[in-house]
């Protein structure tokens with residue numbers, strides 16, 4: 380069982396309140412998105428949840444433990460999380476384990492079976508510049524999955540990828556999350572990305588920002604490869620664009 384509970388989080392900078400009473404949850408095997416326009420406070424919220432910063436008020440509880448303001452409990456990946464160019468893919472992927480003090484042999488043993496899962500078999504000893512953008516992103520995700528137990532926090536992980544690569548990676552990510560029984564909390568400003576990937580979407584809006592809406596993606600069409608062309612998808616998109624007032 381996985382459960383992340385963010386409860387009544389407030390955050391301010393220099394006396395200016397950015398987040399007001401933000402509460403949300405992520406449960407076992409869910410992909411949940413936080414969607415909001417640029418500058419609304421998504422990264423501020425992400426940093427609180429990841430424990431990088433302490434909120435002014437409120438708590439972050441993971442699997443029953445209060446982890447407010449404590450980094451290291453949740454694995455996270457930032458948009459600009461780059462692979463180190465001078466290390467092979469394997470040596471990049473096992474880095475968090477090595478930092479934790481796990482032996483290189485054990486770390487490789489743990490990582491090896493996952494290379495196939497992540498479509499990276501045969502690339503263990505290549506360097507990042509020998510891989511395509513999509514493959515590098517999958518390698519960075521593999522590193523994040525290995526450093527986390529049950530829940531992954533992703534801040535705009537796919538925004539640097541081109542449209543076609545993104546499409547493939549969305550499908551791949553939902554499949555792999557299910558297979559690995561991993562839960563994800565994803566921050567995005569892409570409406571399409573949120574609808575395509577998520578079981579639930581929280582909309583962050585207002586100044587200071589709060590969760591104004593929660594949208595459940597329950598359409599039976601959502602597992603189809605052309606979900607984004609269906610009337611259900613367009614219905615969700617219209618609803619969200621209306622809420623965001625854009």
Ligand SMILES: Nc1ncnc2c1ncn2[C@@H]1O[C@H](COP(=O)(O)OP(=O)(O)OP(=O)(O)O)[C@@H](O)[C@H]1O
Pocket residue numbers: 392393397415416417418419420421422423424568
């Ligand atoms: N360390 C900080 N000190 C002061 N103000 C900050 C700090 N971090 C963020 N802010 C302010 O908080 C507000 C929200 O910023 P944040 O980066 O969280 O937005 P965002 O929704 O992630 O935006 P984007 O989608 O453009 O990345 C902005 O007005 C920003 O200037």
